[in-house]
Amino acid sequence: xxxxxxxxxxxKEEKExxxxxxxxxxxxxxxxxxxxxxKRFDEIGLKxxxxxxxxxIEKIPFTTKSDLREAYPLGLLAVPRDEIVxxxxxxxxxxxxxxxxxxxxxxxxxxxxxxxxxxxxxxxKDYIIQNAYxxxxxxxxxxxxxxxxxxxxxxxxxxAGNTQRQLDTxxxxxxxxxxxTPSYAMYxxxxxxxxxxxxxxxxxxxxxxxxxxxxDEMRKRIEASLGIKTYNIYGLTEVMGPGVAQECGExxxxxxQDDHFYPEIIxxxxxxxLDYGEKGELVLTSLTKTGMPILxxxxxxxxxxxxxxxxxxxxxxxxxxxTGRSDDMLKIKGVMVFPSQIEKALLKIEGISPNxxxxxxxxxxxxxxxxxxEASKELFSDEIKxxxxxxxxxxxxxxxxxxxxxxxxxxxxxTLPRSEGKAVRVIDERNL
Amino acid sequence: MxxxxxxxxxxKEGRIKKAIDTLAKADVNIRALSVGDTTKYGILRxxxxxxxxxxxxxxxxxxxxxESEVIVVSVPDKPNGLNTTLAILDDADINLEYIxxxxxxxxxxxxxxxxxxxxxxAIEVFEANDAKILTEEELEKI
Numbered sequence: 001x002x003x004x005x006x007x008x009x010x011x012k013e014e015k016e017x018x019x020x021x022x023x024x025x026x027x028x029x030x031x032x033x034x035x036x037x038x039k040r041f042d043e044i045g046l047k048x049x050x051x052x053x054x055x056x057i058e059k060i061p062f063t064t065k066s067d068l069r070e071a072y073p074l075g076l077l078a079v080p081r082d083e084i085v086x087x088x089x090x091x092x093x094x095x096x097x098x099x100x101x102x103x104x105x106x107x108x109x110x111x112x113x114x115x116x117x118x119x120x121x122x123x124x125k126d127y128i129i130q131n132a133y134x135x136x137x138x139x140x141x142x143x144x145x146x147x148x149x150x151x152x153x154x155x156x157x158x159x160a161g162n163t164q165r166q167l168d169t170x171x172x173x174x175x176x177x178x179x180x181t182p183s184y185a186m187y188x189x190x191x192x193x194x195x196x197x198x199x200x201x202x203x204x205x206x207x208x209x210x211x212x213x214x215x216d217e218m219r220k221r222i223e224a225s226l227g228i229k230t231y232n233i234y235g236l237t238e239v240m241g242p243g244v245a246q247e248c249g250e251x252x253x254x255x256x257q258d259d260h261f262y263p264e265i266i267x268x269x270x271x272x273x274l275d276y277g278e279k280g281e282l283v284l285t286s287l288t289k290t291g292m293p294i295l296x297x298x299x300x301x302x303x304x305x306x307x308x309x310x311x312x313x314x315x316x317x318x319x320x321x322x323t324g325r326s327d328d329m330l331k332i333k334g335v336m337v338f339p340s341q342i343e344k345a346l347l348k349i350e351g352i353s354p355n356x357x358x359x360x361x362x363x364x365x366x367x368x369x370x371x372x373x374e375a376s377k378e379l380f381s382d383e384i385k386x387x388x389x390x391x392x393x394x395x396x397x398x399x400x401x402x403x404x405x406x407x408x409x410x411x412x413x414x415t416l417p418r419s420e421g422k423a424v425r426v427i428d429e430r431n432l
Numbered sequence: 433m434x435x436x437x438x439x440x441x442x443x444k445e446g447r448i449k450k451a452i453d454t455l456a457k458a459d460v461n462i463r464a465l466s467v468g469d470t471t472k473y474g475i476l477r478x479x480x481x482x483x484x485x486x487x488x489x490x491x492x493x494x495x496x497x498x499e500s501e502v503i504v505v506s507v508p509d510k511p512n513g514l515n516t517t518l519a520i521l522d523d524a525d526i527n528l529e530y531i532x533x534x535x536x537x538x539x540x541x542x543x544x545x546x547x548x549x550x551x552x553x554a555i556e557v558f559e560a561n562d563a564k565i566l567t568e569e570e571l572e573k574i
Contacts, residue, residue: 375440375473375496382438382477382500382547383529384468409472412442414494 001313003119003151004112007259008314015315019262020054022287027051027060030293033078036071037295057262057285058273062296068098068238076292077101084291089137090237097137098238103291107146110240113257114147117246120255120312121177121206121231125152128173130204132180132188133211134160139241140211144179147243160184163191174203182214182222182230186354189225199227208233210242213322213340217347218354232321238297239284245319253306253318260288263317264296265305268326279304281326282319300325328426332360332367337402339425342371345401349393351378355416362430368407371398375410433555434504434571435483436545440496441467441474451476451495458489463574464545466532477532479504479545479571502545503554504534504571506564509542517544517563524557526550534574543574 002008010018028048030037040061041047050059068076077084085104089097102110123129129148133140141159148155158169160180166188169175178185185207192202204226210233219230234254235242244261245254256263261284265274268281282299302325306318324338331337339358346352352373359370371394379390387410394408441447448467455462461481468475480486483499490497507513521528527549534543543566548554558565566574 377496377498380438380440380496380498382436382468382475382498384470384475385529387470387473387475410440410442412440412447412494413496415442 001119003116007257008116008255008316010259010315012315015258016054018259019287022259023054023057023262023285024048024051026285026287026289026293027295029078029290030295034076034293036067036076054262057264057296060285060296062271062283062298063294064298065098065238065300069096072096073099074101076294078293079103079291086142087137088139088142088237088241091138100139100237100240101291106240106289106291108150109260109288110143110243111146111150113240113243113260114144115150116255116257117208117231117233117243118147118151118153118177120246120248121208121229122249123151123153123177123206126154127176128154128156129177129179130156130158130166130169130173130175132158132160132166132178132184133242139235139237140179140181143235143241143243144208163188167192167195167197170202170204171197176203176205178204178207178226178228180207180209181211182209182218183212183354185209185222185226185230186218189222193225202227204228206231208246210234210246213324213343215340215344215347217344221347234301234319234322236299236301239286239294239299240289244284248310248312248314250311252310253320255310255314255316256305256319258317261285262287263305263319265303266298268298268300268302276305276307279323300327302326302329330358330360330426330428332369332404335403337404341401342398343425345397346371346373346394348397351376352394353413356425357416358426360426360428360430367430369404370407370409372409372411372416374413374416376413379410433501433551434479434545434566434568435499436502436547437478437480437483437486437490438498438500439476439478439490441476443471443473448474448476450493451490454489454493454495455480455486458485460486460489463571464532464534464543466530466545468530477530477545479534481572500547501551502547503551503558504543504545504566505558506566507542507544509536509538509540513542514544517558520557520561520563521546521548521554524553526554526557537574 031048083103084101086102089099131144135141207228207230231247233242233246235244245256247254264283265280266283274280282301282303284297286294301322303319303322309315355374357372361368391408398406439451464479466477487497507517529547531546536543
């Protein structure tokens, strides 16, 4: 039932003691070995020995993505290069990629975290994991792979793409667990239906999906189209990769592996630390990484933390589903809007594809929002009147979700960007 | 009654041409067509020689295609001709959705495709008033 009961079910006191010990060690390593951290500490007269309690972490300055970019490629290593055994990098869609170097210890920890998640999804040693995350610099493919190896399960490194082969593999190997991005899982589910493969012919039991935002509506669709239970997984290259947190069978928050990562929630505007249950930006500090320890990394991901023990028995702190990123929040006509809200609104409408593009402009003094949605056979009619009803339905759904009146444009299928990694959902052309 | 195929056309350069091109390559003959357009998209409505072939070719090229039923009626090719025919629908309170014309090879006859709210009722009243509804076979001879 647990991969590592001792670590996952600690008492509060045991955990805090372990976290403090590990935090102090990490701070010491970072200060003594990484120029960047030493400089940051010295600037404010902070010494590693000033960290006497867990609360003292608030004295440490934040680390941001741009700090990592400035250190590109390997400026933040805390060990000599001969101890690094693997490198991964973020996609760099919004600038220079951020790079992480892993020691053997780091890969072991990574595998451990993923193995815990696999176990949460019901995996056993004889399970076949169809790993359809992309293999490469992206952390998804190799992260899951390390975890599969750690567990001793059978990992098929099929990587992302080649949908026919994915379906053949599901049927021929009777894969037990599918790991991929949620949008790709949805696409595979649709493809199974289109190909006329009966659901009884596949043996999938669970899907572990992450690396992009998704909603409960999407979860329902994936679960129905593949006959599985799905588990939301969270992670980021800057901190490790997938496996920082994952849902258990309760599907009620993701268990954050807090013996390896120390989480905080802050107000993203003031930087002030928030309490359990309050929504804000997640900040993570690595507690056991040796290659590239990271202190108070601002993830930009918006979530909240749940401290209570989970029904499953684990005591690891849980984080709720990411509802947005502090940097992709749109302020339209003064209203806060997240792309995930638009997605949620769209998925409530029968026959709609989850591919959309939000186009924000300000032609004069007022913001205008156009939401482009792919039309489908179900939405299409030979009568303009009927099509207008569909557009109005979409508009009304978005309005009830966000409070905004938007312009809806239907596009031809397969014309909006879709992803095996991360899709572009927002084009903001306002000069703000 | 006749089957019409409708194609979703995004408001983007060359999309109608692309659809027509697809039909030409599939060796499908177009008997009648109309375009319903809004500022954002268009609906290309077609009556063609081979629905199955046309639908498959268009779908393979990524178009959204839908089949629906229209009534094809022969109208006297003279002033008040169409008016007489439409009056039949009007008298029966049947709403007209859209209408478009065929090219006819007969000098005395015009042919129109009509989409109404209630197709069955429209056929009933057309027949009761001796309007000439074209069968599939007759359509093929146009």
